[in-house]
Amino acid sequence: MSAVDLPAVPRVLIAEADPRSRDLLKQVLLSVRCDARLDLCADGQQALQRLAEQPYDLVIADWELSGVDGLGLLRTVRQRRRHPPLPFVLISHRNDSASVREAIPLAPTAYLTKPLNMQGLTLRLQGLLLSAGQTVSCEVPALAPGMTLANFLERRRELADGAPLLTDVQLAVKRSLNPNGLDLKLLEEEVRTDPQITAVLIAAANSAAHHLGEGGQTLSQALHRLGTGQSMNLVLGLALKRSAKLSDPCLADYAERYWELSLHTAEYGRTLARLLDLDQERCYCAGMLHCLGDLALLRCLQEWKQAGGELDDEQEVGEALVTFAAAYGSALRTRWRLPLELRELIAAVYRLGGGVYSREALVMNMAAQLARLTEHEGVEELAISRTARLLKIGLPELMRLRKT
Secondary structure, eight states: OOGGGOOSSOEEEEEOSSHHHHHHHHHHHHHHOTTOEEEEESSHHHHHHHHHHSOOSEEEEETTOSSSOHHHHHHHHHHTOOSSOOOEEEEESOOSHHHHHHHGGGOOSEEEESSOOHHHHHHHHHHHHOOTTOOOOOOOOOOOTTOOHHHHHHHHTTTOOOSOOOSOHHHHHHHHEETTEEOHHHHHHHHTTOHHHHHHHHHHHTSTTTOOSSOOOSHHHHHHHHHHHHHHHHHHHHTTSTTOSOOOHHHHHHHHHHHHHHHHHHHHHHHHHHHTTOOHHHHHHHHHHTTHHHHHHHHHHHHHHHTTOOOOOHHHHHHHHHHHHHHHHHHHHHHTTOOHHHHHHHHHHHOOOSSOOOHHHHHHHHHHHHHTOOTTOOSHHHHTSHHHHHHTOOHHHHHHHHHO
16 A cells, blocks of 8 residues: 555454454554544454455454464455555564564565554554655544433443543653663552553453463552563553543542542552551552542543533532442443452442451451541541451551551
8 A cells, every 4th residue: 555545534454352452453543543444353253254344455463363363364365366455464472483484475564573562563554544744633523412411421331441541651651661671660660550550451461361370450460461562552552542631620630639539548558458467569459449430430521521512510520420430430340350359359448248358358448438538537436447346456556547
């Protein structure tokens, strides 16, 4: 595909089994051509069917697809002898010379190895989808006629992209680089206070493509399971999504408050866990993630405004949070398949149901109560609460915690 025959609006097929990698490819492509029409597939057979039904301007496929693999998909495309040949980007974990020699006779437009170099991928896509000097801008789709805020939020619940970013990811990655590449420990320190990054990395590490042994429940475990390349790509990819940052001052102020609550809960959870010889990092992550639904809802409220919807005052924002935030959080944790044990700790932040509780669940319940105290409230009532009795924590310990 040359500059003279570039389509006005390209149609692109992305075939990738891993949902996180598929979403990353989608976001990188849309950052180059926001107007592109995308079809996404999780297996080779579905991709073959799409290719039989639609003409495409570009195919991006993973070699390791189930059923018909990416190389088989490329072979089928080349057998159709289209002129000019259909641009085809083949992606694979295989970087050995034998695999490269196997692919070369089928003339892939590009052969990219995982973990992907996002800058290199972006440049490659720009060369395939943009003429020299061309840029493409896209307006946010307008709301459907008669759409109400309640209906919009209800529809977005199962599609929401999660919380807005509260960390400068470009700066975080830059600070985490050393002469030998990305330092995962430094990256963890840079992003550990961001609920969205924490949730996405834990979810990615527990996805089928990366699941080896027991699922990780902390940011550190997720980073080491994903490795440097995949971790960096996922973090950088989050910044490409629409509404990744909150630009509306009112919504940003709400987000700051929920972020501060998350931080305080996480810190109290970690301190209590250390005091009681429990898993500190798991408690910290649970505290960091418990406001994910509130933050995700604020992001959707910004999308509502960007699409032309009205949001009159703080009362309307507050009512939306009360009505929808809990459902948003539950939907996200389920859809992203966060580990059940971690979800149980997050649930304990809000309430303790009937039955037997783990000591970590009790810690999270107490951490949340401490985090929600105003500066004028003491800990005397907490000291005689059911949670304190079960943890065997008294007034002196709680007073020391409050002062730290």
